[in-house]
Amino acid sequence: MRKNYKNLMILVLIITLLVPIGCARDEEPVPQPQQPEEPRVELPAVEDMILSAESWQEEYPMIYESFIRTARMQDNKVEDTGLGGLMPISYLDKYPEIKVLYEGIGFSKEYYIARGHYYSLEDVINTSRPKPGASCLGCKTADFEKLWVENGQDLFRLDFYETSQKVENAISCYNCHRNEPEGGIQITAPHFAEGVRKLDQEPKPGTMACAQCHVEYYFDGNTGEIVLPWDNGLGVDEIESYFDEIDFADWIHPRTGTPLIKVQHPEFETYTGSVHDRMGVSCADCHMPRVVEEGEEYLSHWAKSPLKTVTESCLDCHGGEPQALIDRTQAIQQEVKDMTGEVGMMLVDLIEGFAELLDQRKLEDEEVIRELRSLHRKAQYRWDFIFVENSTGFHNAAKARETLNRAKEYAQQALDIIAEYQ
Numbered sequence: 001m002r003k004n005y006k007n008l009m010i011l012v013l014i015i016t017l018l019v020p021i022g023c024a025r026d027e028e029p030v031p032q033p034q035q036p037e038e039p040r041v042e043l044p045a046v047e048d049m050i051l052s053a054e055s056w057q058e059e060y061p062m063i064y065e066s067f068i069r070t071a072r073m074q075d076n077k078v079e080d081t082g083l084g085g086l087m088p089i090s091y092l093d094k095y096p097e098i099k100v101l102y103e104g105i106g107f108s109k110e111y112y113i114a115r116g117h118y119y120s121l122e123d124v125i126n127t128s129r130p131k132p133g134a135s136c137l138g139c140k141t142a143d144f145e146k147l148w149v150e151n152g153q154d155l156f157r158l159d160f161y162e163t164s165q166k167v168e169n170a171i172s173c174y175n176c177h178r179n180e181p182e183g184g185i186q187i188t189a190p191h192f193a194e195g196v197r198k199l200d201q202e203p204k205p206g207t208m209a210c211a212q213c214h215v216e217y218y219f220d221g222n223t224g225e226i227v228l229p230w231d232n233g234l235g236v237d238e239i240e241s242y243f244d245e246i247d248f249a250d251w252i253h254p255r256t257g258t259p260l261i262k263v264q265h266p267e268f269e270t271y272t273g274s275v276h277d278r279m280g281v282s283c284a285d286c287h288m289p290r291v292v293e294e295g296e297e298y299l300s301h302w303a304k305s306p307l308k309t310v311t312e313s314c315l316d317c318h319g320g321e322p323q324a325l326i327d328r329t330q331a332i333q334q335e336v337k338d339m340t341g342e343v344g345m346m347l348v349d350l351i352e353g354f355a356e357l358l359d360q361r362k363l364e365d366e367e368v369i370r371e372l373r374s375l376h377r378k379a380q381y382r383w384d385f386i387f388v389e390n391s392t393g394f395h396n397a398a399k400a401r402e403t404l405n406r407a408k409e410y411a412q413q414a415l416d417i418i419a420e421y422q
């Protein structure tokens with residue numbers, strides 16, 4: 001009897017989850033779930049959701065302990081001094097050019113490097129960048145699904161600060177497993193459950209777990225909902241074409257009037273189609289390898305730079321000395337970092353030059369202005385895609401090079417036009 005009741009509750013919950021999607025678009029009929037015959041997961045009732053990581057400490061001590069290492073930096077030591085890092089390093093000090101590129105948006109005032117999962121909630125609450133609503137919690141807390149069940153579509157519009165007061169957990173086991181860590185990966189992020197339907201193929205579990213959050217997204221202007229812009233595909237051009245089709249801009253550059261796209265953290269999109277992806281390596285294979293500690297083997301849950309576990313993460317395939325592979329990886333990163341820097345400086349020249357022409361009324365031909373804005377948008381979008389992607393090109397060196405080369409071409413075309421009017 002109790003079991004039947006539980007199943008019924010699950011059904012009711014699944015229905016409550018589906019209905020709000022229909023309500024948001026008023027008059028439209030409630031959309032039918034695409035694969036009703038295979039509900040893969042049993043959603044626990046709100047009061048049964050196991051949201052804190054500590055709840056699993058006793059059952060999985062090694063995994064729990066490794067998970068908590070995502071907090072490392074308490075002794076105030078910088079974990080990675082090179083291109084990654086767990087200290088709250090400000091990108092604005094490191095890359096002053098972004099003050100010009102991101103002018104008119106919060107990122108030009110405050111932009112810290114990402115830290116470990118342990119800090120996800122703390123860091124989102126502490127940034128002073130304005131937050132449009134509770135959607136910002138979507139990738140920061142294990143409590144998000146609970147909030148979603150409780151509030152439905154209204155959640156996305158709730159006040160960020162008020163809602164974050166009710167949130168108790170940062171990212172935890174629940175985000176990837178719900179109540180069943182032994183049962184593989186379960187998708188808990190509502191936007192990803194929607195987004196994954198747009199893909200030709202479901203990614204491997206160890207990639208899907210991370211793609212819930214490490215992706216490009218935007219907030220729907222009407223509903224505040226988190227949307228993954230994958231309708232045309234995962235490529236740089238396909239995502240751009242989607243944004244162009246819906247006439248989307250995150251903001252207008254205050255001095256050039258260009259409607260710009262702010263890219264977020266497209267790790268999954270970048271990684272897709274890379275050498276390693278084609279070989280079937282998942283995000284977790286590199287970032288959370290199986291390790292042996294104190295004679296015990298377990299799946300590390302310390303999501304961190306794989307360069308700390310090269311032997312476990314990479315050498316089964318690559319062989320050789322860890323340092324040789326680290327050098328090879330960092331050579332790619334250095335190359336991509338240099339290219340990104342070069343394109344960034346071209347964009348500064350583009351923005352300054354374009355703004356000056358407008359300011360001094362040397363350029364008043366609307367068609368040329370439109371053309372320059374279009375080139376600026378295309379170039380900066382591609383630069384941003386690689387700049388904000390967290391592997392500094394490693395996840396897909398070929399894609400990073402190609403994207404930056406295209407950015408350079410667009411920026412150069414704009415600079416040539418600007419030069420004609422100066």
Ligand code: HEC
Pocket residue numbers: 053056060063064067171172173174175176177181182184185205206207209210284298299301
């Ligand atoms: C960011 C996502 C993520 C989080 C958070 C997470 N896990 Fe996992 N977990 C994984 C992935 C990926 C696997 C491998 C699953 C697969 O390949 O099917 C896994 C596997 C496991 C396994 C099976 C281990 C094995 O040897 O096969 C257990 C047990 C587990 N996790 C427990 C936990 C516990 C406990 C927590 C919280 C302290 C946690 N997980 C948090 C992603 C996560």
Ligand code: HEC
Pocket residue numbers: 084085086113114115116117118119120121123124138139140141171175176206209210211212213214283284287288303304305390
């Ligand atoms: C629920 C959302 C979520 C999921 C799922 C998730 N991440 Fe994250 N991840 C984040 C957020 C948010 C941050 C940044 C936290 C901060 O800066 O406070 C982050 C940070 C990281 C970092 C540290 C970045 C740095 O520069 O130090 C790594 C590494 C990472 N994630 C890897 C993974 C991997 C691998 C997976 C899948 C196994 C995964 N993440 C799944 C949200 C998520």
Ligand code: HEC
Pocket residue numbers: 080083084085207210211214267268269271272276281282283284285286287304305306307329390391394395
């Ligand atoms: C073939 C191994 C490999 C795979 C697969 C992989 N990564 Fe990475 N990832 C790396 C390396 C190497 C770095 C660079 C680390 C560094 O600079 O210290 C990195 C960096 C990162 C970072 C920044 C970490 C930091 O400390 O700065 C994040 C976040 C991340 N990867 C997430 C992902 C996600 C999400 C996926 C899957 C879509 C993925 N990775 C797939 C190897 C991998």
Ligand code: HEC
Pocket residue numbers: 275276279281286306307310313314315316317318325326328329332396397398
């Ligand atoms: C499943 C096997 C496998 C794993 C695991 C793996 N690699 Fe690879 N990797 C390959 C193959 C195959 C290639 C392509 C041949 C080559 O360039 O060596 C490659 C290519 C590379 C390249 C050159 C990429 C480019 O775009 O030019 C680097 C750097 C690299 N791997 C680093 C790593 C690192 C670091 C890890 C672990 C974090 C890792 N690999 C894990 C198989 C693997």
